[in-house]
Amino acid sequence: DAGITQSPRHKVTETGTPVTLRCHQTENHRYMYWYRQDPGHGLRLIHYSYGVKDTDKGEVSDGYSVSRSKTEDFLLTLESATSSQTSVYFCAISEEGIPEAFFGQGTRLTVV
């Protein structure tokens, strides 16, 4: 299995609070991604990174920010959590020359 660790694995937070999810990889892959999974929508891209300090928005980026200060870590921040951000969040990694992406185990976030 690809060395991807997401933390925390589960979190319950209150509306309006900031939340940070962490993705850590040991594969030294260039590309890192944050997706959210919701019933009926599959996985949708929130943000991705193509190198240290190089990030770009995905299709559902509103209300989220990211940072990548080291190759191995990609942080996703919900600036002010809302109930619509209750979801399962997956981190993924990929590399040049490898067509697929590899996924972490996911973080289940509940905003109450």
Added chain:
Amino acid sequence: GNSVTQMEGPVTLSEEAFLTINCTYTATGYPSLFWYVQYPGEGLQLLLKATKADDKGSNKGFEATYRKETTSFHLEKGSVQVSDSAVYFCALMPDTGRRALTFGSGTRLQVQP
């Protein structure tokens, strides 16, 4: 933009039945195509892939063929088992532009003994 459409679920089959899950895509150029599987409570695992037209990906008895002319990548298995019960996602990775997977909505498969 890129998109993936796969059949709605759930699909319920008896053990040893034949499985087909349809997947079609929209993308420019020559994307790579994938099927990922998600077992209950777990992350996504790559099931199989195909990187060019007419390639057949296969793994664990599952197969899918990259059909450029019909923009399809249907998943098939000749004889399903209870342990195949999971959610299956079709996805593509473009060969140009933003390097990120685009997913279909997923199809839940339930196999009954």
